[in-house]
Amino acid sequence: MELYGIAEDVAAKIAAELREHGLADEPLGVDLVEMPILMALRAEGIDVVDGQQVFLAARRTKTRDEISLLTQACAMVDAAYDELYGFLRPGVRENECVGLVSKVLYDLGSEYVEGVNAISGERCSPHPHVYSDRLIRPGDPAFFDILHSHLGYRTCYYRTFAVGSASTAQRDAYVRCREYMDQAIALVRPGATTADIVQVWPRAEEFGFPDETAAFALQYGHGVGLSIWEKPVFSRLVSLDHPEVLEEGMVFALETYWPAADGWSAARIEEEVVVTADGCEVITRFPAEELLVAGRKYWTVGGELNTRREAQSHLNTRANGSN
Helix, strand or coil: CCCCCHHHHHHHHHHHHHHHCCCCCCCEEECCCCHHHHHHHHHCCCCEEECHHHHHHHCCCCCHHHHHHHHHHHHHHHHHHHHHHHHCCCCCEHHHHHHHHHHHHHHCCCCEEEEEEEEEHHHHCCCCCCCCCCECCCCCEEEEEEEEEECCEECCEEEEEEECCECHHHHHHHHHHHHHHHHHHHCCCCCCEHHHHHCCCCCHHHHCCCCCCCCCCCCEEEECCCCCCEEEEECCCCCCCCCCECCCCCEEEEEEEEECCCCCCEEEEEEEEEECCCCEEECCCCCCCCCEEECCCCEECCEECCCECCCCCCCCCCECCEC
């Protein structure tokens, strides 16, 4: 947008400071910048260069205080998931879930809820990264990614639920998604590389994508700190050719995905880990070892309704592309 001379004024002030300190002919490293200011800096004759890589390199490992803040940020999301688990039921909408999570986080002191991905039903495979006003129905899968900031430190934290009941296809997808996660976490220790981790994850073609570019960010890992995506990066797209060595004090999120055999449901799990001297510690603690079924329990004349419902009847099938 037009800044009405503000960009030029900012650039002139920066140029004056550089001249005063004898740095006018030196490159100026910039992390993030708006285009009008970048153009105004260049018009002042300033050599603007990429400073983002310097900052990312400096933030690769975290101090004890930073790890405490990142852990607290995750604890706030633990609480949000607990409230969400109690709220999920047939008839609520994805956007209502987003509102609930946002309120819990702000009540706990979050300074900024950047986003809550809320994906349910047929939107799960393939899945977008935005919520809708879709009504959640019995038997739906629903997964969420909660991103917020606590004193500047961020979270990226997926969980998957089944609402009311889960089919065998949904459970199988979750089990496989969890296995990829556990295999990856088991390899995390100082001296291991990002290539070691991604080698245990499936190739893009194994879960329905033509190549790693198309599947990017589904089997994925990324540093978490003052921003959501920091170093190191874990992806079959880049890590096999450009491995990064893991170091004590790194904090990153690992996320896995698997589409179910029914063609529309899926599982998504994400854990944040801290690299320790001899392994790692998981700091995302809301239960995710097995697929959780949310919503009230139902009772029949024969007792409690089984939450594993492969085929409720011949009528409970997809029709006209709907669920």
